[in-house]
Structures are given as C-alpha cells and as structure tokens.
Amino acid sequence: GAGVSQSPSNKVTEKGKDVELRCDPISGHTALYWYRQSLGQGLEFLIYFQGNSAPDKSGLPSDRFSAERTGGSVSTLTIQRTQQEDSAVYLCASSLVGGQTNYGYTFGSGTRLTVV
Amino acid sequence: SQQGEEDPQALSIQEGENATMNCSYKTSINNLQWYRQNSGRGLVHLILIRSNEREKHSGRLRVTLDTSKKSSSLLITASRAADTASYFCATDDQAGTALIFGKGTTLSVSS
Numbered sequence: 001g002a003g004v005s006q007s008p009s010n011k012v013t014e015k016g017k018d019v020e021l022r023c024d025p026i027s028g029h030t031a032l033y034w035y036r037q038s039l040g041q042g043l044e045f046l047i048y049f050q051g052n053s054a055p056d057k058s059g060l061p062s063d064r065f066s067a068e069r070t071g072g073s074v075s076t077l078t079i080q081r082t083q084q085e086d087s088a089v090y091l092c093a094s095s096l097v098g099g100q101t102n103y104g105y106t107f108g109s110g111t112r113l114t115v116v
Numbered sequence: 117s118q119q120g121e122e123d124p125q126a127l128s129i130q131e132g133e134n135a136t137m138n139c140s141y142k143t144s145i146n147n148l149q150w151y152r153q154n155s156g157r158g159l160v161h162l163i164l165i166r167s168n169e170r171e172k173h174s175g176r177l178r179v180t181l182d183t184s185k186k187s188s189s190l191l192i193t194a195s196r197a198a199d200t201a202s203y204f205c206a207t208d209d210q211a212g213t214a215l216i217f218g219k220g221t222t223l224s225v226s227s
Contacts, residue, residue: 004158033214042204042219043159056213091158098213104149104161105215 002026006092006108013082013115021077021111023092031098032075033105034067035091043091049075050098082115089113120148120188120205120218128224135192137221139205140185146208148181149215150190153202162190162203195225 005024013019025032034046045059049069060066064082069075079086089112093105120139129135139148147166151159165172165181165188172179178191192199202222206215 035217043217045214045216048214050213059214089157093159102147102164102166104164105151105159106161107151107158109158 004092004094004106004108006090006111008111009109010112011114013113015084015115016081018078018080019082019113021079021090021092021113023075023077023108025073025075025092025094026106027073029094029096029106030072031095031103032069033093033095034075034077035093036088037091037110038088046077046090048098079113082113084115087113087115120207120216122203122205122218122221124221125219126222126224128226129195131196131225131227133195133225135195135199135223135225137190137203137223139188139190139218141188141205141207142186144183148179148188149206150177150179150188151204151206151217153204153220159204192223195223197225197227199223200225 007022030051032049035043037043047067048056052072064080067077089110091107091110093107095103095105120141123138145167147164149164150162153159163174163179165179176193181188202220204217204220206217
C-alpha cells in the first residue's frame with residue numbers, strides 16, 4: 001500500500017479483556033516496529049521485526065504483551081488482560097531495511113486504546 | 117538504552133520567526149533523525165543526519181550535529197502556522213536495531 005495502515009483507529013475496551021491491534025506495513029519494507037505513546041510523552045519502543053527473523057522483544061513491558069508478523073508482512077500486537085495503564089496510542093512503523101537504522105521510518109496513524 | 121532529550125519542552129513563536137530546537141543524547145550514534153507529529157498521531161520523518169555529517173538542509177529545515185557535544189539542533193526558518201506540531205529527535209539504540217525517541221518539543225506558531 002501507499003502508507004502504513006493501522007486498525008482499528010480507536011479501541012475502547014473493558015479492563016481484563018484482550019485486544020488485538022493490526023499493522024499493515026508498506027509493501028517491500030522488511031523492518032516493522034511497534035511503539036507506545038502515553039499522553040504527552042515520547043515514544044516507548046515495544047518490539048522490532050526484521051523480515052522473517054526472530055523479533056527483538058526487549059521493549060515489551062510485560063508478558064501480557066505479544067506480537068507476531070505473518071509472512072514478513074502484516075503484524076498483530078496482542079494485549080491480554082488489559083489494564084488501565086495500557087491506555088495509550090500504539091504506533092506502528094516500517095522501514096526499508098532494519099539493523100543500522102540508516103533509513104527513516106514511515107509511521108501509521110496509530111491506534112488509540114482506552115481501557116475503562 | 118540511550119535517549120535523545122529535546123530542549124525546550126515547549127516553544128511559542130510568531131509566524132515568520134525562526135524556531136530552534138535542541139537534542140542531546142548520551143552515547144555514540146550511527147545517525148540522528150528528526151520527526152514531526154501532528155495531533156498526537158503518526159510521526160513524519162523530516163531528516164536524517166549521519167554521524168560523519170555536521171550540517172544538513174532540507175527546504176526550510178537546517179539540522180546540525182555535534183558529536184563531540186553529543187547534541188543536535190533543528191532550525192525551522194520563516195515559520196508558518198502549519199509548522200505547529202511536536203518535534204522529536206531519535207537516535208539508534210546500542211544494538212543499532214530500533215530508534216529511541218525523546219519526549220519532544222511542542223512548537224506553537226501563531227499568526
């Protein structure tokens with residue numbers, strides 16, 4: 001596609017429920033990243049995928065968070081048993097090649113998650 | 117992991133004035149990037165400067181990098197109301213895999 005597509009754009013869920021957030025990167029971009037941004041804060045790195053390699057999960061805040069990337073393209077971020085502190089905007093980005101971060105990222109518009 | 121820190125946190129100027137934002141970081145980098153974010157949603161890549169470069173221009177944007185001071189600046193000349201946004205610097209992490217972002221500078225340009 002022309003850009004990075006994220007869905008849904010907004011999600012309101014009850015505390016304790018599971019949610020799935022989807023990211024469709026730019027075609028041909030091998031690297032995919034998930035970040036989280038709380039209100040008025042910077043971006044917190046969550047997870048990085050490079051092609052079909054094992055992901056860098058070092059930023060995931062707890063074992064309630066997981067992500068997968070199927071066929072080196074679409075990615076799904078899953079949050080189990082959501083808590084109120086999970087409320088944030090979840091941003092996905094892709095880049096042509098990962099590794100040395102020599103390429104700029106293209107971001108999606110994000111999913112605003114609200115846990116009530 | 118290292119993190120860029122922008123300064124000031126907020127900046128208010130009039131249209132036509134220049135806006136300067138600074139970024140400091142902690143450890144050696146391969147490159148430094150600047151992004152803009154409107155309305156708390158997706159970020160837009162503005163410019164990338166490599167560690168062996170000292171200055172780079174793109175339209176009304178000028179970025180400098182001083183690796184000895186571990187700092188960078190973003191200058192927006194002849195600002196417009198449409199430049200109102202948050203600006204973030206980002207550096208690669210120690211593993212060189214993912215960008216680490218600062219908390220940003222919120223720029224407000226009034227007409």
